[in-house]
Amino acid sequence: MIQFIPTDKVNKPVDRKVNFVDIKKTPPKVRELIKGACYDCHSDETKYPGYAYIAPISWSVKSHINEGREHLNFSIWGTYNKDLKKSMLEKSVQTIENKTMPMPGYMVYHKKANLSEAERMLLVQYFEGMLKTKTY
Ligand code: HEC
Numbered sequence: 214m215i216q217f218i219p220t221d222k223v224n225k226p227v228d229r230k231v232n233f234v235d236i237k238k239t240p241p242k243v244r245e246l247i248k249g250a251c252y253d254c255h256s257d258e259t260k261y262p263g264y265a266y267i268a269p270i271s272w273s274v275k276s277h278i279n280e281g282r283e284h285l286n287f288s289i290w291g292t293y294n295k296d297l298k299k300s301m302l303e304k305s306v307q308t309i310e311n312k313t314m315p316m317p318g319y320m321v322y323h324k325k326a327n328l329s330e331a332e333r334m335l336l337v338q339y340f341e342g343m344l345k346t347k348t349y
Contacts, residue, residue: 225257231291232256243339246332247287249325250315251305254281257288277316298349302340309333309340 229235234244253259259278285301293301308314310333315326343349
């Protein structure tokens with residue numbers, strides 16, 4: 214019966230004026246990577262995969278998303294102060310390089326998040342470029 218316990222999967226509307234990929238005018242290729250590999254847990258634009266509706270997986274997926282968003286939410290990037298933006302970009306570079314992000318367990322179900330070395334490098338370069346030019 215646990216299948217019928219609903220978990221709240223309604224996304225909040227996204228304000229383009231503070232949404233990372235919109236305000237940064239992220240190039241399409243990088244945008245696709247961030248949206249495919251990070252936005253599910255780090256934005257208000259979660260695309261819930263089919264398996265997310267099957268309890269108890271749904272509870273685990275939802276808690277990862279809530280927890281991920283608490284740490285970093287790209288949908289409200291524009292509301293972060295400079296220090297927080299800088300620290301989030303630095304941590305993103307670190308976590309992509311040491312492969313703790315995207316969360317390994319998630320990639321099993323979500324092939325798009327299983328980034329190749331080249332894709333990881335592209336993301337790292339993109340975030341590092343912003344750090345170097347202080348355009349976060
Ligand atoms: C399946 C969900 C999921 C995906 C996909 C995911 N993350 Fe995370 N992320 C989390 C969770 C949960 C945490 C907090 C717990 C932790 O650090 O393990 C987190 C933490 C982080 C942190 C640390 C924030 C802090 O305050 O220390 C950064 C940075 C981050 N993620 C970046 C990314 C980036 C960049 C991507 C895409 C390449 C990504 N994440 C993909 C779930 C996810």
